[in-house]
Amino acid sequence: MKALFAVGLLLAQAIPAFAADHLIVQQGRRFHPGDITIAKGDTLTVTNNDQFIHQIFLNVSGFSFDTAEKSPGQNVTEAFTVAGTFQVRCHIHPKMLLTVHVN
Numbered sequence: 001m002k003a004l005f006a007v008g009l010l011l012a013q014a015i016p017a018f019a020a021d022h023l024i025v026q027q028g029r030r031f032h033p034g035d036i037t038i039a040k041g042d043t044l045t046v047t048n049n050d051q052f053i054h055q056i057f058l059n060v061s062g063f064s065f066d067t068a069e070k071s072p073g074q075n076v077t078e079a080f081t082v083a084g085t086f087q088v089r090c091h092i093h094p095k096m097l098l099t100v101h102v103n
């Protein structure tokens with residue numbers, strides 16, 4: 001039982017080593033790029049390059065996040081552990097849309 005737990009821990013730690021990080025910029029009240037395709041387990045790092053606050057949120061069945069509001073120059077990283085196509089938005093600017101395809 002103890003050995004099984006150890007193997008599980010090793011597997012859990014192995015996943016991030018293969019994950020890629022992709023950079024998204026928030027600028028002019030838009031996401032750049034506004035559409036991205038990534039692999040399951042990858043992360044998105046979203047940088048606020050505007051002069052005002054942004055954040056990101058996603059809320060679908062089985063997968064959601066809702067980050068703190070980020071000041072200019074700050075960034076936030078989220079992992080996408082579920083395959084599918086997702087619409088990431090900013091709750092301060094409802095027209096901001098980032099489409100993420102996770103394979």
Ligand SMILES: [Cu+2]
Pocket residue numbers: 029053054055090091092093096
């Ligand atoms: Cu915003």
